[in-house]
Each structure stands twice: as structure tokens, then as C-alpha cells.
Amino acid sequence: MRKQLLCLLALLCLGSTAPLFAQGxxxxxxxxxxxxxxxxxxxxxxxxxxxxxxxxxxxxxxxxxxxxxxxxxxxxxxxxxxxxxxxxxxxxxxxxxxxxxxxxxxxxxxLLLNEVIVKANTAIRIKGDTTEFAADSFAVKEGATVEDLLKRLPGFSVNAKGEVTTQGKRVDKVLVDGEEFFGDDPTMATQNLSARIVDKVQIYDTKTEQQNLTSINSGNEGKTLNIKLKEDKKKGGFGKLAAGTDFTNFLEARALYNRFVGKKKVSVYGTRSNVNTGSLNWQDKQKLGMDNDTEYDEISGYYYSFGGDDGFSDWSLRGLPDSYTGGGLYSNKWNGDRQNLNASYRYNQLGVDNQSLKTEQNIPYRTSRLWDTRTTALSRQHAVNGKYEFKLDSLTTLTYKLAGTYKTSDQWTKTYSHFLSGISDTVNTADQERSNSSSRRQVDQTLVWKQLFQKKNRMLITTLRHGMTDDDQRGIVKTVQQFFPDNRPDSISILDQMRNTDGRSRTLGMKTT
Structure with missing residues (x-):
């Protein structure tokens, strides 16, 4: 019996290893x-x-x-x-x-005859470090997106967040015909473009500008996905519309539309809300390339910050907000990609109405204080950003960047306070009104001349920067205090104060490396 079991086990082992020996x-x-x-x-x-x-x-x-x-x-x-x-x-x-x-x-x-037309029907081609997939060679369902197409390509995986992984590395950049597609969010292209308009999908190592110039890789590069569109399909549009209301007091609406024709891209958006700030959420800002106004030029070593904080991202969750946001973005390349322009405009308006009651008691001294405060605030901001780049030749590039903002803020606060001793004895009362108005005008300009040389790793970069900031502030305080010794009116103190503050700043700098 034992011999029979051993024979059976040996046959099972041979059967399980047969496919391994059958490989060639x-x-x-x-x-x-x-x-x-x-x-x-x-x-x-x-x-x-x-x-x-x-x-x-x-x-x-x-x-x-x-x-x-x-x-x-x-x-x-x-x-x-x-x-x-x-x-x-x-x-x-x-x-x-x-x-x-x-x-x-x-x-x-x-050696191929001109009269002979050779049509390649290759599904996958490998050129150097670039792997290229012919989109039409991989069947997808009707209405499929680029994300659905990627799931069909060998070696690709897409998770629930839309993150793409291939060859063991995460895809950190997605391009369309070699260009960013409405910002640096990869899902803008993979989840909004139809698979039927795609000609080829290319995957290669992500390289920085410095690595392209020096040909030195760190070994930790991610992957770049380049989606090449069919020549007759390089145009389209897509958008997003969301709204919610109780049809009585509360409203929130958000609209976003993107349009592209060749290398020309246009985006417009608008929001309205009395529930929160009404600004675009961080995901939409990232999709439009608006999530970070700071840019680093790794070759020149400069950090560029444009426009500063808009001041509309936080209202401390106190009061009733009423907000509007609107704007647009434009980008285009022409003259054989030697010239490109990126421009954007953004408008924000936020009003907040807040009323608060506060009571404070000091039990050992049997005193109490009551505050009744009403605050109204309104802020507005216009912001313009632009970047123009001109490649004079294969070695020389001129870049100009402009950022400008104009912001106004008005706030009015009225506070009534009542100081009591014991149960009902009035010590003093105060009526105070505060009003503050401010405005800021800010302009930043940067001009960069980049000169490469025939000798590898040789370059000359000159950066010129000019900044201008004007601040104006006006504050008024009016306070009337009445005192009640022995619980009877005795005296009144009046304060009427106004303060104006002006500030001017000019900066000019140059750096050559």
C-alpha cells in the first residue's frame, strides 16, 4: 500500500513540473x-x-x-x-x-521601391528606451476612455484612483502629443479622452531638463506616458458641472469647461456658493495647473513665486459666506513649437456676515461680562499670470514671466459689551465700531536668457527680475464707554481714531550662472 502511495505521489509531482520542462x-x-x-x-x-x-x-x-x-x-x-x-x-x-x-x-x-506601400500592423514597437503601442491593435468597448485602453496594454495596471503603473514603476507624467494636457494631473488625459482618437501610446523614462542636457540619470526615474492622437482627431472639449441647493437658503454650483484644437487649449470656469468659499477644490486646481504658484527652475536655481496667497482659501468657518469665483486659461504653441504662450486670469470675491454672543463669568469675584459682536467683510481679487517662451535657435531660449494681482478688502465690526458686578449691578458698558479698508497692487516680472553651447554640459543662464508692491490701509475706531459707580451713570469716555498706512516696495535683481 505504501509503495502505491509513493508511486502516485511521484506521478503527481512529475505532472506538476511537466509544463516547466516543456518550455523552450x-x-x-x-x-x-x-x-x-x-x-x-x-x-x-x-x-x-x-x-x-x-x-x-x-x-x-x-x-x-x-x-x-x-x-x-x-x-x-x-x-x-x-x-x-x-x-x-x-x-x-x-x-x-x-x-x-x-x-x-x-x-x-x-531599397524598398517607391511604388510599394508597406503598411506596418505592429502592435508593439521598441525603440531605445521607448515602447510604443498601436492603439487600434487592442480592442476596447464602444465609448472607452484612454484609461480603459491602458488596462488592455500588456504590462500596464490602473488602480481605483486612476494611477497608472507599468514595468514596475508609476507613471508620474502623462503628455498628449508631447505636451501637458490642461495641467499636470495625469487623469485629465486618461479619463477624459476617448480611446478611439488615439493613434499610439508611448512609454519611456521620465527625465528632467537637467538630465536631458547632461545625459546623466539618477536611476530613480518614473515613467512618462505620451498619448499620440490621430491627425484628424486633434480637437475636442470636455467639462464638469456640479450644483446643489435646498431651494431656500443654500446654493453651491461649480462649472468647468476645457477645449483643445491642436496645440491650442482654452479653459473657463466659474463657481457660486453661500456654503463655503466657492473656490475650485484642490483637485480641480491641480487639473488646471493652479495648485501651486511657485515654480523652480532647476538649471538657474531660482524659485519663482507669482501673485502670493490669494487669501480666499480660509474664512475660519465663522459666519455666513457668499462667494464668487471665475477665470480662464489659454495656452498655445506655434512657429514649429519655437514659440509658446500660457496666460490665465482669476477673479475671487468673498463676503462673510458673522454675529456672535459671548458671556464670561468670574465666580470668585462675582463678576460677569457680555459681548455682542457683528462683523461684515468683503474681499475681492483680480490675478493675471503669463509666460512666453521663444526658442531663438536650438541653443538659445528667451523666457518672460509676468504675474500681477490687485486685491481689496473691507471689514466693519460693531461690538457691544456689558460688565456686571453681582447679579445686576452695571459697572460699565461700551459701544465700539471698527472699519478697515486695504488694497494691494503687486507685479512680478522675470526675464531669463538661456544659452547652451556645443560642448556638453556647458551653458550660460542670465535671469533678470523686477518686483513692485503697493499697499494702502485705512482704519477707523469709534468707542463710547459709560461708567456706573454705585450702579448710577457717572461718566462717558469717547475715542474717535483714524489711521492711514501706505507702503511701497520695488525690487530689481540679476543673476548669471
């Missing part, structure tokens, strides 16, 4: 049909025939030879690619054991 490798040699030479570093990719997913890929050695990793038996599509040569695509069936394809020939594109 595909090998071959890639040569040039014209020069009769071996092609070194040619890309060799194998796709599963049933769903076009990537099985494995490798490159040829100095002799033009290649050998794949072990693969299970099945039908595959072999793809060969080499610069300036026509791609080769062929079906390969792998049985149990290795398979040698012998010599595989690639033809230079220069």
Missing part, C-alpha cells in the same frame, strides 16, 4: 539583406498570437544572434525592428523544446 527558447540570427552583415542590438519581440500581449523581448548580440527567455508551447508573433530597416513580422509556433529560426533578413528602407 526561440533563437536565430538577424542579418542585413543588402550588406550581408549581422545587425547588432536589433529588437526582437514575441507576442502571444491570441491577444497580442507581450510575451518577451530581447536584443541581438554583436554577431546578430539572439535567444529568448524560456516560453511555454504555443503560437507567437515574432517582431524584428532595427533603425532605417523595414520591420519584419512573422508567426512562430513553439512546441516542446527549443526552436532555431536560423537566419532572419531585414531589408533597408532605402
Amino acid at each position: 527558447r526561440i533563437s536565430g540570427t538577424v542579418r542585413d539583406t543588402a550588406g550581408k552583415q549581422s545587425l547588432e542590438n536589433a529588437v526582437v519581440a514575441l507576442l502571444h498570437k491570441k491577444d497580442s500581449t507581450l510575451a518577451t523581448f530581447t536584443r541581438t548580440d554583436k554577431r546578430g544572434a539572439f535567444q529568448t527567455a524560456p516560453l511555454p508551447p504555443g503560437k507567437y508573433v515574432l517582431l524584428l525592428s532595427f533603425p532605417k530597416f523595414a520591420d519584419l513580422s512573422d508567426e512562430v509556433e513553439l512546441g516542446a523544446g527549443d526552436k532555431d529560426l536560423q537566419q532572419l533578413a531585414l531589408t533597408p528602407k532605402s
Whole structure:
């Protein structure tokens, strides 16, 4: 009986390891049909025939030879690619054991007849560190977004937050035709663009401007996803509308619309609320590239802060707010991408009405104090930001940045206080009115001249910055105090005070590195 059990266990072990022993490798040699030479570093990719997913890929050695990793038996599509040569695509069936394809020939594109039109139907192409997917080779349902398409691509995963991961790294930047798409939020493109307008999807290592100039990588780069649109589909629009009300006292509404035609992009938005500040939430600000007014130029070493704090993000959750927000953004590139312009305008208005009652008791001394305060405040702000960049040639770039704000604030406060001794004996009363008005005008300008040289890692950067700030403040305080010794009116104290404060600031700086 024991021998029978041992035999059965041995058969089960052999059966479970059979697929491992059945795996085989595909090998071959890639040569040039014209020069009769071996092609070194040619890309060799194998796709599963049933769903076009990537099985494995490798490159040829100095002799033009290649050998794949072990693969299970099945039908595959072999793809060969080499610069300036026509791609080769062929079906390969792998049985149990290795398979040698012998010599595989690639033809230079220069030898192809002009009358012959070669249409590549390659689902995946690998060029250097860039992997390119032909969107039409991956079936998606009708109405699918780019995010749905990415879920079909081999090696890609998308979580519930819309974050994309590929080749073990997170995609930290998503571009459309090589440009940011309405800000730096990746989901703006992946969740709003239709999969049917996509021509190709490219994935490559994210590199900073400094790394592009020096060709030095840190090894910790993320991934950049570039979505290339079909030529006749490079236009469209999408938006967002949200509103809520009790049809009596409370209202909150938010509208956002984006439109793009080629490299021209326009966004407009507006909000209205008497529930909170009514400003765009941080997600929408990030989508529009408005979440951070501070910019760092890693080459010049400058931090640029434009416009300052708008003062509308927090109203201390005290009182009844009434707010409006509106604005727009525009960006465009022309002259062969040598010139580009980004401009934005933003208007904020926030009014707050607040009334509070406060009572304070001192039990040991049997005294109490009562305050009744009413406050009304209104703030308005206009903000303009712009950036113009002109590439004079491949080595010289001129950049101009402008930021301007104009803000006004008015606040009126009336407070009545009553000081009691014992149960009902009045000690003193006070009526006070405070009014404060202020305005600020601020302009920041920056001009950057960037000159690269033919010698690697050599550059000259000159930065000129000019700033101007004007502040005006006016405050008025009126107080009437009445005193009651022995619980009878005795004297009155009156304070009537006005204070004006003006401030002017001018800055000018230059830096050359």
C-alpha cells in the first residue's frame, strides 16, 4: 500500500513540473539583406498570437544572434525592428523544446521601391528606451476612455484612483502629443479622452531638463506616458458641472469647461456658493495647473513665486459666506513649437456676515461680562499670470514671466459689551465700531536668457527680475464707554481714531550662472 502511495505521489509531482520542462527558447540570427552583415542590438519581440500581449523581448548580440527567455508551447508573433530597416513580422509556433529560426533578413528602407506601400500592423514597437503601442491593435468597448485602453496594454495596471503603473514603476507624467494636457494631473488625459482618437501610446523614462542636457540619470526615474492622437482627431472639449441647493437658503454650483484644437487649449470656469468659499477644490486646481504658484527652475536655481496667497482659501468657518469665483486659461504653441504662450486670469470675491454672543463669568469675584459682536467683510481679487517662451535657435531660449494681482478688502465690526458686578449691578458698558479698508497692487516680472553651447554640459543662464508692491490701509475706531459707580451713570469716555498706512516696495535683481 505504501509503495502505491509513493508511486502516485511521484506521478503527481512529475505532472506538476511537466509544463516547466516543456518550455523552450526561440533563437536565430538577424542579418542585413543588402550588406550581408549581422545587425547588432536589433529588437526582437514575441507576442502571444491570441491577444497580442507581450510575451518577451530581447536584443541581438554583436554577431546578430539572439535567444529568448524560456516560453511555454504555443503560437507567437515574432517582431524584428532595427533603425532605417523595414520591420519584419512573422508567426512562430513553439512546441516542446527549443526552436532555431536560423537566419532572419531585414531589408533597408532605402531599397524598398517607391511604388510599394508597406503598411506596418505592429502592435508593439521598441525603440531605445521607448515602447510604443498601436492603439487600434487592442480592442476596447464602444465609448472607452484612454484609461480603459491602458488596462488592455500588456504590462500596464490602473488602480481605483486612476494611477497608472507599468514595468514596475508609476507613471508620474502623462503628455498628449508631447505636451501637458490642461495641467499636470495625469487623469485629465486618461479619463477624459476617448480611446478611439488615439493613434499610439508611448512609454519611456521620465527625465528632467537637467538630465536631458547632461545625459546623466539618477536611476530613480518614473515613467512618462505620451498619448499620440490621430491627425484628424486633434480637437475636442470636455467639462464638469456640479450644483446643489435646498431651494431656500443654500446654493453651491461649480462649472468647468476645457477645449483643445491642436496645440491650442482654452479653459473657463466659474463657481457660486453661500456654503463655503466657492473656490475650485484642490483637485480641480491641480487639473488646471493652479495648485501651486511657485515654480523652480532647476538649471538657474531660482524659485519663482507669482501673485502670493490669494487669501480666499480660509474664512475660519465663522459666519455666513457668499462667494464668487471665475477665470480662464489659454495656452498655445506655434512657429514649429519655437514659440509658446500660457496666460490665465482669476477673479475671487468673498463676503462673510458673522454675529456672535459671548458671556464670561468670574465666580470668585462675582463678576460677569457680555459681548455682542457683528462683523461684515468683503474681499475681492483680480490675478493675471503669463509666460512666453521663444526658442531663438536650438541653443538659445528667451523666457518672460509676468504675474500681477490687485486685491481689496473691507471689514466693519460693531461690538457691544456689558460688565456686571453681582447679579445686576452695571459697572460699565461700551459701544465700539471698527472699519478697515486695504488694497494691494503687486507685479512680478522675470526675464531669463538661456544659452547652451556645443560642448556638453556647458551653458550660460542670465535671469533678470523686477518686483513692485503697493499697499494702502485705512482704519477707523469709534468707542463710547459709560461708567456706573454705585450702579448710577457717572461718566462717558469717547475715542474717535483714524489711521492711514501706505507702503511701497520695488525690487530689481540679476543673476548669471
